């Protein structure tokens with residue numbers, strides 16, 4: 001094996017993974033290590049950047065060893081990560097983001113909703129930068145979280161030397177460069193990518209004036225396109241920890257959903273990336289739509305210029321809880337122990353067992369809708385990200401009976417997947433109302449791997465679902481950043497066309513089952529509406 005080879009690192013909510021690829025996108029090996037999370041009642045989710053970096057280093061070392069590749073054959077390295085907020089002190093050591101003051105807990109995970117109140121105040125002030133985040137800031141973004149830190153942990157906020165999006169922390173840990181990616185700062189920190197600047201009046205208005213007065217020294221002064229080579233490549237210390245060569249080029253990073261987008265939307269060589277919507281289905285679900293012109297769709301995050309595909313605008317929708325919502329549904333069901341025992345016997349995760357059991361019972365795939373019976377699930381356990389931008393939305397389940405058996409659990413599992421699929425359909429319809437609907441959706445993420453899942457999502461959304469040939473599209477997107485940083489490809493778009501290739505296509509079910517989904521989607525909308533009405537009726541109690 002002559003190479004060149006490129007390594008991609010993906011840090012999701014639950015694990016750090018690494019994959020090694022050749023120059024046409026063939027995956028040679030991948031490995032993962034779980035990362036630790038502290039969850040607390042309320043909306044608290046915290047992690048440790050030391051633990052994350054350790055899991056990254058172990059994953060890279062293991063994957064390179066498994067592939068049998070020599071370090072000098074690896075010509076580039078790229079990182080993506082969930083959009084969590086990392087805080088370091090002036091000596092670049094972890095600084096606590098936690099009311100426990102535990103220094104190990106220096107990462108506010110993206111799904112942490114502690115900054116709801118701060119987000120509401122920012123939205124009420126209505127600054128024009130909000131036009132570029134879908135009209136409303138989300139408590140999952142970084143400026144409400146920074147304001148929470150200033151208001152609740154003022155000493156630590158003042159002591160902080162750097163606030164990073166996790167992907168930028170990882171490239172700093174690898175190279176020592178404080179340069180931020182245009183992806184992270186535009187999507188989560190209100191950087192105006194189309195004007196190449198921060199808006200000081202926003203930071204002054206919301207009460208984070210010091211960040212502007214110090215000229216953004218703690219949140220990013222140098223901002224570059226994803227894949228731009230950083231510093232002098234891998235530092236000696238990082239190279240040793242990763243088992244790679246010092247100086248190996250490292251590209252500016254991406255948010256994980258955006259790496260899924262980059263890994264997939266260039267795969268159709270006959271059309272541009274703007275025709276295909278990326279859909280990243282993991283802990284959360286993210287819709288990644290590119291366009292030549294900006295589209296202002298209320299509740300759909302963006303439009304962000306050049307935040308994913310260089311030169312194109314990105315509109316990002318999705319649901320905060322997707323795979324996580326389905327895992328929660330399973331864990332609440334009386335038959336969870338039986339399902340787990342069956343999965344253990346089959347040496348599978350419970351989700352993998354359930355999807356393969358559904359496929360065994362319905363080999364034609366689309367008839368699985370009959371297994372869901374009359375159960376309709378709006379799986380908004382962590383609010384509605386799009387198209388309502390409503391973090392207070394809650395989940396609704398209808399069609400429950402006194403059944404407690406395994407088949408009933410399977411019904412909830414399938415209905416939960418349809419709920420995720422109807423959320424996708426709703427976002428596509430919101431975009432269609434702005435003449436901006438995709439021709440097809442190309443999927444990535446850990447929850448989207450099986451044929452059954454792709455078919456169920458095609459049936460529920462009413463749009464063809466495509467896969468790419470690579471089994472790890474998010475890791476592929478990260479590795480592309482290393483490929484571009486190495487200079488092996490002329491541009492990220494060239495790299496996307498060369499490394500990513502369309503695999504299978506799943507058409508939405510024909511008339512018979514489409515009728516089921518039309519009716520179920522109407523029921524889904526009615527339940528979602530009922531949740532809003534009930535919350536209004538009960539809000540003063």
Ligand SMILES: Nc1ncnc2c1ncn2[C@@H]1O[C@H](COP(=O)(O)OP(=O)(O)O)[C@@H](O)[C@H]1O
Pocket residue numbers: 011012013014015256281282283284322323324326327351352355445446447448450453
């Ligand atoms: N067959 C499946 N059905 C439903 N959910 C699944 C399935 N396989 C994986 N998941 C969910 O996908 C999520 C993990 O996706 P992955 O992309 O690997 O992680 P992350 O979102 O942390 O990057 C978990 O919430 C897991 O429960």
Ligand SMILES: O=C(CO)[C@H](O)[C@H](O)COP(=O)(O)O
Pocket residue numbers: 012013014081082083084110140187255256257258282283284285286316
């Ligand atoms: O906000 C996001 C992208 O903009 C992601 O949902 C978040 O980063 C978590 O991703 P994952 O589900 O892969 O852990």
